[in-house]
Every structure is written in C-alpha cells, then in structure tokens.
Amino acid sequence: MDAKDILGLPKTPLPLPQEKKSRPQKDSQRKPDGISREVYALTGGLAPLMPSIDVAQQKRRAQVENEKITWQWLSFTNSARKDNLQLYHWVRVVNGVPPIGDYSFAKYNKSVDILKYTDEEYEKYLIDPMWTKNETDQLFDLCERFDLRFVVIADRFQSSRTVEELKDRYYSVSRNILIARASSPGDVSGHPIVKEPYNVSQEIERKRALSMVLSQTKHQERKDAEVLAEAKRISESRIAARSAEESELPDTSNAGAEGTERAIVPADTASPSSSLQFASGNVAHPTSMAENASVTASLRMLRVYMRTYALEQMVQAASSSAGLRTIKRVEQTLQDLGVNLKPKVPTKAVCAEHLELRKEILTLLNLQKQLQYKEAEGSSYREGSYAETPSTPKHLQRGVDQDRAFPDPLSFGGERVGKRDQKRKAPGRLSEAPSSPAQSNKRPRKLKASDG
Amino acid sequence: MYGGDEVSAIVIDLGSHTCKAGYAGEDAPKAVFPSVVGSIDQMDVDDSDNLEKDSGPVLDSKNIVRPFDSEKSKGKRKLYVGSQALGYRRDHMEVLSPIRDGVVADWDIVESIWDHAFRDCLLIDPKEHPMLLAEPSSNSQQQREKTAELMFDKYQVPALFLAKNAVLTSFASGRATSLVVDSGGGSTTIAPVHDGYVLQKAVQSSPIGGEFLTDCLMKSLESKGFTVKPRYSFKRKEIRPGEFQTVDLDLPNTTESYKLYSQRVIASDIKECVCRAPDTPYDESAYSNIPMTSYELPDGQTIEIGADRFKIPDVLFNPSLVQTIPGMESFEETAASVRGLPQMVIESINKCDVDIRRELFSSILLSGGTASMQQLKERLEKDLLEESPQAARVKVLASGNATERRFSVWIGGSILASLGSFQQMWFSKSEYEEHGASYIQRKCP
Numbered sequence: 001m002d003a004k005d006i007l008g009l010p011k012t013p014l015p016l017p018q019e020k021k022s023r024p025q026k027d028s029q030r031k032p033d034g035i036s037r038e039v040y041a042l043t044g045g046l047a048p049l050m051p052s053i054d055v056a057q058q059k060r061r062a063q064v065e066n067e068k069i070t071w072q073w074l075s076f077t078n079s080a081r082k083d084n085l086q087l088y089h090w091v092r093v094v095n096g097v098p099p100i101g102d103y104s105f106a107k108y109n110k111s112v113d114i115l116k117y118t119d120e121e122y123e124k125y126l127i128d129p130m131w132t133k134n135e136t137d138q139l140f141d142l143c144e145r146f147d148l149r150f151v152v153i154a155d156r157f158q159s160s161r162t163v164e165e166l167k168d169r170y171y172s173v174s175r176n177i178l179i180a181r182a183s184s185p186g187d188v189s190g191h192p193i194v195k196e197p198y199n200v201s202q203e204i205e206r207k208r209a210l211s212m213v214l215s216q217t218k219h220q221e222r223k224d225a226e227v228l229a230e231a232k233r234i235s236e237s238r239i240a241a242r243s244a245e246e247s248e249l250p251d252t253s254n255a256g257a258e259g260t261e262r263a264i265v266p267a268d269t270a271s272p273s274s275s276l277q278f279a280s281g282n283v284a285h286p287t288s289m290a291e292n293a294s295v296t297a298s299l300r301m302l303r304v305y306m307r308t309y310a311l312e313q314m315v316q317a318a319s320s321s322a323g324l325r326t327i328k329r330v331e332q333t334l335q336d337l338g339v340n341l342k343p344k345v346p347t348k349a350v351c352a353e354h355l356e357l358r359k360e361i362l363t364l365l366n367l368q369k370q371l372q373y374k375e376a377e378g379s380s381y382r383e384g385s386y387a388e389t390p391s392t393p394k395h396l397q398r399g400v401d402q403d404r405a406f407p408d409p410l411s412f413g414g415e416r417v418g419k420r421d422q423k424r425k426a427p428g429r430l431s432e433a434p435s436s437p438a439q440s441n442k443r444p445r446k447l448k449a450s451d452g
Numbered sequence: 453m454y455g456g457d458e459v460s461a462i463v464i465d466l467g468s469h470t471c472k473a474g475y476a477g478e479d480a481p482k483a484v485f486p487s488v489v490g491s492i493d494q495m496d497v498d499d500s501d502n503l504e505k506d507s508g509p510v511l512d513s514k515n516i517v518r519p520f521d522s523e524k525s526k527g528k529r530k531l532y533v534g535s536q537a538l539g540y541r542r543d544h545m546e547v548l549s550p551i552r553d554g555v556v557a558d559w560d561i562v563e564s565i566w567d568h569a570f571r572d573c574l575l576i577d578p579k580e581h582p583m584l585l586a587e588p589s590s591n592s593q594q595q596r597e598k599t600a601e602l603m604f605d606k607y608q609v610p611a612l613f614l615a616k617n618a619v620l621t622s623f624a625s626g627r628a629t630s631l632v633v634d635s636g637g638g639s640t641t642i643a644p645v646h647d648g649y650v651l652q653k654a655v656q657s658s659p660i661g662g663e664f665l666t667d668c669l670m671k672s673l674e675s676k677g678f679t680v681k682p683r684y685s686f687k688r689k690e691i692r693p694g695e696f697q698t699v700d701l702d703l704p705n706t707t708e709s710y711k712l713y714s715q716r717v718i719a720s721d722i723k724e725c726v727c728r729a730p731d732t733p734y735d736e737s738a739y740s741n742i743p744m745t746s747y748e749l750p751d752g753q754t755i756e757i758g759a760d761r762f763k764i765p766d767v768l769f770n771p772s773l774v775q776t777i778p779g780m781e782s783f784e785e786t787a788a789s790v791r792g793l794p795q796m797v798i799e800s801i802n803k804c805d806v807d808i809r810r811e812l813f814s815s816i817l818l819s820g821g822t823a824s825m826q827q828l829k830e831r832l833e834k835d836l837l838e839e840s841p842q843a844a845r846v847k848v849l850a851s852g853n854a855t856e857r858r859f860s861v862w863i864g865g866s867i868l869a870s871l872g873s874f875q876q877m878w879f880s881k882s883e884y885e886e887h888g889a890s891y892i893q894r895k896c897p
Contacts, residue, residue, distance in 0.1 A: 078875055078876050080875075080876035081875075081876050081878075081880075083880050083882045083883050083886075084882065085610065085611055085878060085880035085881075085882065085883075087459040087582060087610070087611065087875060087878075088459060088460070089457055089458060089459050089460075090458065103872075103875070104872065105455075105457065105872030105873045105875065105876075106876070108872075108873045109873070109876055145894070145897065146649065146897070149646070149647050149649070151646050151647075151651065151804075151805050151807070151808060152646060152647065152649040152651065154805065155649075155651040155652055155653050155654075156652070156897075160653075163805050163807075207805075207806045207807070210806045210807070211806045213841070213843050214806065214809055214810070214841045214843055214844060215841055216841050216842055216843070217839065217840070217841060217842070218837070218838060218839075218840070218841075218842055221842040
C-alpha cells in the first residue's frame with residue numbers, strides 16, 4: 001500500500017491487478033506491532049500458525065535496557081577453595097554494581113561424609129589382625145580424597161588389596177564406630193550400614209562368577225553352540241523314530257512322547273557335553289511299578305514317556321486275551337529261560353524284544369495247549385480210526401517249524417521293529433521252537449510219513 | 453554454555469612429537485609445532501651463520517601464527533624452537549628432543565619450548581593466566597614436582613593443574629569411564645579411566661609409535677634403493693618451462709641428526725598419505741601382487757610403494773613384523789617383548805576390577821596422531837571382537853575428524869579448564885608456597 005503512496009499512484013483499485021492488491025491489503029492488516037515490517041516479511045509475509053514472538057516479552061526487554069549493562073573482567077573468589085586464589089572472569093555488571101554472592105559453581109562442591117575415628121576408638125573397637133593402623137588410616141584418607149570410589153582407591157592403595165577387602169574394612173570400621181558412638185543400639189539400627197552389613201564372601205563369589213562369564217572367549221562360545229546344536233539334532237532324530245514306533249501300538253494311552261522324550265535319553269547318547277538341558281530334563285523314572293493314577297496323570301501332563309510303564313501297559317494289553325494262569329505260565333517260562341520279568345535296562349530295543357518274547361511265549365503256550373488238545377483228540381481218534389487226518393497237516397506245518405532255534409525270535413524281534421503285528425505273528429509261529437514237546441513232534445512226522 | 457566459566461586459562465600439551473598450546477575454551481590449539489629443538493653449541497660456531505641465506509625451500513609451516521625465530525641463549529647453547537626455525541638449516545645444528553623413553557630428560561629444552569609457546573605463538577604473559585598442562589598417564593612424582601617448580605618459580609603462574617592425557621581424552625568425548633588407546637608419536641599407551649581417574653596399575657605402554665613406524669618406512673625404502681633426500685640438500689632449477697633439474701648441494705657442516713630429522717619429516721608425510729591399516733594380519737604372499745601407489749618426493753623423484761603400505765601399519769598389531777624389515781635389527785630385542793595392540797587392550801582390561809570391564813569394553817577411545825590412520829579403528833574392532841569375551845559388547849570409538857583425533861588431549865584440557873566446577877581444583881601459587889611442590893600429588897590426582 002505504501003509503495004503506491006511513494007510512487008504517487010492512485011489508490012483506487014484497477015480491475016486488472018486485483019489479486020495482487022488483495023494480498024498487500026492482507027499484509028498491511030496483519031503486520032503486528034513490535035517487529036519491523038522487513039523482519040516480518042522474512043517469514044514470507046504471512047502470520048505463523050503459532051505466535052512465535054510473544055509481544056509481552058518484547059516489552060520487558062525494552063524495560064530492562066533502560067539500565068546500563070556492561071561486561072567487565074573482574075576477579076572473583078570461590079568459596080569452594082581453601083586458599084584465596086583470585087581468578088578473573090567476565091562479569092555482567094548492571095549499573096556499575098558487580099553482582100554479589102558466592103561463585104555460582106561453588107554449590108557443586110559436594111563430598112561424602114566419612115567418619116573419622118580417634119586413636120582411642122581405634123584401640124578399643126577397630127583392631128583387626130589383617131590390617132595395621134597405618135593401612136587403615138591410609139584407606140580412610142584415600143576414601144575421603146576419592147569420595148568412596150573404591151575401584152580408584154584400590155588402584156592407588158600402596159599394598160595390593162582387592163576392592164572387596166577394602167570395602168569390607170571400610171564398612172566394618174564405619175559400622176563399628178557407629179554402633180560404638182551411638183547412645184543406644186536403637187538409634188542407629190535404621191542406618192543402612194547397620195541394617196545390612198557388607199557381605200564379603202557374597203561379593204567375592206559374585207565377582208568370581210562374573211569373571212568366569214567374561215573370560216569365555218568367542219572360541220569357546222562357538223564350540224558350546226556347536227555341541228548344543230549336535231545334541232538337539234540327535235534328540236530330534238530320536239523323537240522321529242520314537243513317534244514312528246508309537247503309531248504302531250494303538251494301546252498306548254500316554255502317547256505324549258514328543259518334545260521331552262529326550263529327557264529319558266540315558267547315558268548312551270553320543271553327545272559328550274554336560275549341557276544343562278539334559279540334566280534338567282532327566283526325570284528319574286521310578287523303577288517301582290507302584291504308579292498310581294496321580295503320578296501317571298502328572299507325568300502325562302509333563303508328557304514324559306516312561307518306558308517301563310509303557311512296557312507294562314503293552315504287556316497287559318497283549319496278554320489281556322489270556323487268563324491269569326496263562327500269564328503266570330508265561331512268566332514261569334521267562335524265568336526258566338533266565339529272562340527278567342522286567343527288563344533291567346529298558347531301552348527301546350530291549351523293550352521291543354521283551355514284548356516280542358512275551359508274545360511268542362504266549363503263542364507258544366497257546367499252541368502247546370492246542371497241541372495237547374489235538375493230541376488228546378488224535379489219541380482218541382487213533383482208537384477210533386486213522387482216517388481223520390485233515391487236522392494234522394496243520395500240526396505238521398507247525399510241528400516242523402517248531403524245531404527252529406529258539407534264539408531266533410530275539411534276532412527277529414530286533415529286525416522287525418517297524419512291521420505289522422500280523423506279519424510278525426505268522427513267521428513267529430513258524431519259528432517257535434519249544435523244548436518240551438519234542439516228543440510230540442515225532443508223532444506228527446510219523447503220521448505224515450505214514451500218510452505220504 | 454552450561455557449566456562453563458572462562459578464566460582465560462592456557463592449555464599446553466607437550467607430546468613426544470608435537471607440542472600443542474592454546475587458550476582454554478577454544479576448539480583447537482593455536483600453536484602446534486614440533487617438540488624438538490635445534491641447538492647450536494656456542495663454542496663451535498659464530499652467530500654469523502644466521503646471515504647465510506640458503507635456498508632450502510620452506511617446509512609447510514604447522515605453525516599458524518606469524519613466523520619468528522625464538523633464540524634462547526642458555527649459557528653455551530643456542531636453541532631454536534618452532535617449525536620455522538627448525539626448517540632453516542644451520543651449520544652444526546643438532547636436533548634434540550627433551551623426552552627420552554617417555555620421561556623428560558632435559559628441562560632446559562622444555563623451558564625453551566614453553567617460552568616459544570608463550571611469547572612467540574600465543575603472545576601472553578604467563579603471570580596472568582592459570583596453566584593446565586597435560587602429562588603422560590604414568591608420570592613419576594619427581595617429574596611432576598619439577599614441572600610445578602619450573603612453572604611457579606620461573607613463570608610465576610597464578611595457578612597450575614596437571615592432568616593426565618587419558619583423562620583429558622576421555623573428557624573430550626564426554627565420558628567419565630573409558631579405555632583410552634593413545635598412539636602418538638613416541639609411544640602407544642593404553643590407559644583405563646574410571647570416573648575421571650586413571651587406573652595406574654592397569655596402564656600398558658609400548659614404544660611403538662608414529663616415529664617408530666616412520667623409521668620402519670624409511671629403512672624399508674632405503675633397502676629398496678630409494679633415497680629420501682632432505683629438502684635442504686638440493687635445489688631445483690627450471691631449465692625449460694615445466695621441466696626441473698635437481699642439483700645436489702653439498703653442505704658439509706650439516707649434522708647427522710638434522711639430516712635424519714629432515715628425512716623423517718618427508719617419510720612421515722609419505723606414511724600419512726599412503727599407509728593404511730590392513731583388514732587382516734599382514735601376509736607376505738597375500739600382498740605381493742598389490743597394485744603400487746606412486747608418491748612424488750620433493751626432489752622430483754617418484755617412488756612406488758606397494759606392500760609397505762600395509763606392512764608398516766601392521767607393525768602396530770604384530771610387532772614381530774619388524775624383523776622382516778631390513779635395517780631394523782637393532783629394534784629386534786625391544787620388539788620381541790612388545791605385544792600387539794589388541795593384546796595390550798585385553799591385558800589392560802583384565803587388570804581392572806571385574807565390575808567395570810564391561811563398560812570399558814564398550815567405550816574404547818582412539819586418540820593420537822597415529823590413530824588417525826585409515827582403517828585403524830575397523831581393524832582394531834575386528835581383532836578385539838575375536839579375542840574378547842562373548843558377554844561383553846566391544847565398541848571402538850574415534851571422532852570422525854582427523855584433527856580432533858590428533859588434538860583430543862588438548863581439546864579435553866580446553867573443556868576441563870573452562871568448566872565452572874573445575875575452578876576450585878587449581879593448584880594455586882599460595883598453596884605451592886605453603887605446602888611445597890609435593891602437595892601436587894594431592895591436588896592433581
């Protein structure tokens with residue numbers, strides 16, 4: 001607007017430059033007081049969203065400037081100093097009057113309160129076989145100079161003592177003095193050093209542990225990591241194998257045999273390290289058969305798979321078809337053979353073969369019983385006529401193959417880990433070789449011969 | 453400035469290679485000049501040598517202030533201080549260093565250096581300014597007392613403080629606790645600082661510093677057949693435009709030490725330009741096919757430097773490499789007992805209390821002229837990561853600016869002397885008169 005004034009142009013707005021005119025109008029309206037127009041124009045000629053300059057503050061500054069401010073190079077004293085050294089610095093002098101008062105930084109001169117003991121107090125309370133008076137005095141002097149920075153004190157101490165020893169001596173001396181000086185024990189019981197005395201042994205132990213942590217180099221860390229990875233791999237492969245076997249035995253109820261199955265891996269694992277994982281996971285499986293429901297339930301919760309228990313279940317399942325007497329006979333046979341009723345070392349292989357064995361014995365006993373029946377029949381028929389032979393071929397077949405060596409089942413059992421029940425039973429029957437009915441073998445053969 | 457209060461203190465850092473002096477509160481020293489002096493024994497020579505105007509070209513002046521020869525007649529000796537004075541060749545001028553094996557041996561020379569700093573470079577009267585001096589991290593009581601005596605008796609300073617180099621470097625980076633790796637001209641020192649105090653029992657030092665590396669480089673070049681001619685010993689004439697011919701000058705009265713000094717100046721320039729710390733430990737066969745870098749000597753000769761670029765800095769990490777450099781056999785015994793930089797760092801930290809080790813590992817500071825070598829920080833960090841414990845996080849810090857690394861001690865002093873809460877810690881003249889020089893041990897921990 002005023003540009004037009006200067007130029008002497010008419011104030012009436014011309015139709016063409018109407019946009020331009022509206023802007024200068026706004027500008028002149030909004031120019032605030034207190035700043036010059038040029039400065040305001042620096043902001044782009046528009047008002048800022050938030051008022052950046054407080055008008056009230058500007059008024060205050062003008063008032064202050066009425067006084068005479070000079071800066072002078074004056075000396076000052078510092079109450080934090082014990083001598084009267086006078087240094088010089090720039091001082092803001094108002095109206096010729098230098099500021100009074102202490103040096104503004106003197107208030108930062110803080111120090112720790114260290115108890116000072118007298119000689120008699122030392123004689124009475126503070127004598128310690130490990131420390132001479134000289135050393136104790138020196139310690140306290142250093143404590144005061146370095147404000148209880150024990151790391152630095154230990155560094156500057158004449159004789160080499162560890163930080164814990166120094167701390168121990170300092171805190172015990174302070175504690176003893178406090179207690180000795182107090183009029184009654186109740187007064188000082190609130191003081192932190194009285195309530196919780198410095199525990200040297202704990203500190204030493206803590207530092208030892210920390211130094212062990214810090215002394216493990218990257219090399220060792222890498223080795224440890226490798227070992228752990230290896231162990232994990234092994235246990236995972238075992239889990240895979242275990243779960244494959246598991247799926248064959250539908251009777252097993254606590255088939256929660258994943259994850260923590262590694263817990264039972266006994267000492268025959270290949271991993272050499274004493275890693276904590278194994279130790280913590282190792283639940284000592286109770287060898288006693290007295291497992292009540294609560295234990296099994298809790299175990300099921302932990303998903304721990306206990307082989308002996310599983311074995312027993314499997315045995316029960318397998319022998320459920322037979323009666324009590326039969327089970328007794330099976331067990332009798334086992335004992336005759338010199339096999340423990342419960343395997344001593346219940347590894348997977350051993351348990352599998354044990355089960356195998358039991359089943360085969362069961363089958364054997366069944367067959368023996370059937371044989372006896374048939375023999376009885378046969379003998380009764382013999383009195384009758386020889387014509388009734390259709391039942392014998394079965395006998396023959398069975399009988400011939402009964403001669404096979406007894407230890408076969410064991411080896412078979414070992415091989416046939418993943419096969420189906422039916423498959424196993426069939427060859428099992430063939431490979432049975434009882435010792436008792438040796439004589440009865442002959443008769444079916446004879447019958448065969450005579451038939452042929 | 454929060455916490456700041458200027459009392460116009462002067463900060464002086466007398467290193468083994470350069471002396472730095474300036475006002476506290478500024479961010480760089482005003483006076484930087486070599487801390488060696490030229491000395492002419494008065495008995496041998498007349499003063500008329502000064503009139504001889506020889507054509508020795510002027511060295512790059514490290515001195516930013518106006519040139520002025522400082523002559524100090526000290527009985528029988530005339531001492532010349534400052535890079536300008538040293539750059540001018542004089543007959544029979546020996547180059548002497550006041551510091552031998554890390555301790556001050558010749559106090560006259562130190563005086564002359566201080567005089568030069570005060571009167572010629574900074575133009576101050578020591579009576580008016582408190583002085584902050586930087587001292588080596590393992591300085592003996594006797595040295596400190598002598599310093600105090602000299603300052604108070606001769607220069608009449610109002611107040612004095614002696615601060616350790618490592619502490620000042622630590623303050624320059626804003627930390628109270630750190631491990632300072634200071635590799636300067638004369639030696640490399642590793643000092644842990646805890647809460648502003650140096651832990652003296654854990655300080656490690658090795659004689660391998662910038663000057664040692666310069667010597668190695670010189671010997672290596674000589675063995676390859678390149679001679680480094682000092683600047684005063686030749687004159688270049690322009691025969692045709694753009695073409696120069698070098699004429700050797702015969703100056704029989706030049707001392708051996710001066711010649712060596714001039715050669716070292718050139719060699720250290722080569723080292724600063726060309727050398728780099730290798731990423732892996734130096735292996736003769738691996739670096740045999742490295743492309744060569746060329747460097748033009750002042751006399752016009754161009755030399756090619758290949759494997760030496762990496763071999764020389766690797767001496768810091770593996771001192772036994774010195775044995776492979778022909779001509780350095782005299783240092784073999786010392787080099788055998790010296791360990792490399794990463795090993796010294798680990799040793800130093802292991803001598804400290806267990807509680808602070810983690811903090812020291814995570815704040816390792818580099819300072820000193822040699823520390824501004826390229827790739828040094830990365831190489832040190834890599835080596836330390838290998839040898840340090842898993843639980844600790846290793847971090848090597850160095851200010852990005854090479855000037856800051858060189859002057860970090862001085863900068864720390866500048867910060868310290870201008871703090872308001874430091875003003876109570878000065879060792880004043882009245883305290884000196886009252887308690888004697890030994891009181892400095894108490895006042896300047």
